[in-house]
Amino acid sequence: MEKFTALRVHAAEQGVAASLDEIGLDDLSDGEVVIRCAWSGINYKDALAITGAGKIMRSLPLVAGIDVAGTVVESTVADCKAGDEVVVTSAGLGETRDGGFAAYARLPAASVIPLPAGFSMREAMALGTAGFTAALAVHRMEQNGQQPGNGPVAVNGATGGVGSVAVDLLAGRGYEVHAISHKAAAAEYLRDLGAAEVIAAAELEMGSRPLEKAVWAGAVDNLGGDMLSWFTRSTRYSGNVASIGLAASHKLETTVMPFILRGVNLLGINAVDTPRGLRQEVWQRLGSDLRPRHLERIVNGEIELDAVSGRVQDWIDGQVTGRTLVRL
Numbered sequence: 001m002e003k004f005t006a007l008r009v010h011a012a013e014q015g016v017a018a019s020l021d022e023i024g025l026d027d028l029s030d031g032e033v034v035i036r037c038a039w040s041g042i043n044y045k046d047a048l049a050i051t052g053a054g055k056i057m058r059s060l061p062l063v064a065g066i067d068v069a070g071t072v073v074e075s076t077v078a079d080c081k082a083g084d085e086v087v088v089t090s091a092g093l094g095e096t097r098d099g100g101f102a103a104y105a106r107l108p109a110a111s112v113i114p115l116p117a118g119f120s121m122r123e124a125m126a127l128g129t130a131g132f133t134a135a136l137a138v139h140r141m142e143q144n145g146q147q148p149g150n151g152p153v154a155v156n157g158a159t160g161g162v163g164s165v166a167v168d169l170l171a172g173r174g175y176e177v178h179a180i181s182h183k184a185a186a187a188e189y190l191r192d193l194g195a196a197e198v199i200a201a202a203e204l205e206m207g208s209r210p211l212e213k214a215v216w217a218g219a220v221d222n223l224g225g226d227m228l229s230w231f232t233r234s235t236r237y238s239g240n241v242a243s244i245g246l247a248a249s250h251k252l253e254t255t256v257m258p259f260i261l262r263g264v265n266l267l268g269i270n271a272v273d274t275p276r277g278l279r280q281e282v283w284q285r286l287g288s289d290l291r292p293r294h295l296e297r298i299v300n301g302e303i304e305l306d307a308v309s310g311r312v313q314d315w316i317d318g319q320v321t322g323r324t325l326v327r328l
């Protein structure tokens with residue numbers, strides 16, 4: 001096979017540097033399946049890796065891109081054959097092995113999921129790790145008793161990738177969603193996705209008592225830090241708080257009071273280590289009862305590979321609304 005273009009991150013004198021490199025298949029991490037990549041999308045983690053703002057990549061150089069959808073061109077395993085359309089999200093790509101920001105990817109068969117019924121490859125990447133993780137959180141909350149009739153569910157970082165999909169699919173499932181955002185201009189967007197209430201993060205009074213007024217039946221947290229603390233302290237009896245992200249802080253200060261006096265459940269959400277069976281179950285739900293209704297509203301644009309490294313600082317600065325697709 002001829003050389004192809006990949007966005008790789010290299011070690012540099014100060015941190016890391018990303019470049020478009022011409023590489024061959026033999027330069028990629030090994031695996032049983034080779035795909036011709038069609039679409040990817042940008043996640044917060046990609047921005048951390050490419051800018052070096054977070055130590056995401058375990059070895060360098062590495063092809064960036066934690067998500068990819070494409071068509072199988074070579075495979076040594078029976079249940080994955082040339083011509084199959086597949087999707088890979090949150091499986092160590094762009095972290096422990098070469099990722100999806102390239103014309104080709106070589107992948108372990110265990111990480112490759114057949115394109116879920118009813119999705120195009122582009123739609124699967126409009127969801128990407130962000131959408132998968134939002135659905136995984138709702139799945140875990142519902143396994144733990146969350147129901148629309150229990151009361152309002154809060155989603156913070158609501159204009160981000162995870163937040164946008166969480167608002168959309170929770171509202172579609174009948175939950176009363178209260179979307180919390182730092183972006184003053186985002187109210188119309190969030191209402192379009194189905195939010196019943198839009199709350200300006202700057203106007204929140206989160207208090208500091210071990211237990212605040214119990215308002216939330218559940219919460220989806222993308223930020224960590226003070227707001228996650230407040231969610232634990234303001235969730236109703238037996239409610240679920242899904243801890244997904246750390247866009248504001250990796251810290252959590254709270255007390256045992258919400259857990260022992262209100263039976264609040266703090267659910268850790270980890271997309272990367274999701275076992276294959278659960279992964280397929282969540283994708284199946286994304287294509288059925290958790291199917292987002294406003295995916296095209298969430299997609300804010302499509303860019304080519306050569307534009308990715310110039311754009312990722314926007315994610316670090318918290319300036320992005322929705323999901324950006326990368327055409328490969």
Ligand SMILES: NC(=O)c1ccc[n+]([C@@H]2O[C@H](COP(=O)([O-])OP(=O)(O)OC[C@H]3O[C@@H](n4cnc5c(N)ncnc54)[C@H](OP(=O)(O)O)[C@@H]3O)[C@@H](O)[C@H]2O)c1
Pocket residue numbers: 043044045129130133156157158159160161162163180181182183186201222223243244245246247248269270271272315316317318319320321322
């Ligand atoms: N656990 C997992 O498996 C998993 C999987 C996927 C993602 N994540 C994590 O989940 C988080 C969200 O991911 P994403 O892809 O949705 O990211 P994203 O698209 O960059 O969205 C993050 C959102 O958080 C808010 N935000 C950003 N920086 C902030 C800051 N410094 N302080 C307060 N709010 C800030 C912004 O929303 P508003 O302006 O609307 O407030 C922003 O749009 C990230 O931390 C990511 O690493 C974890």
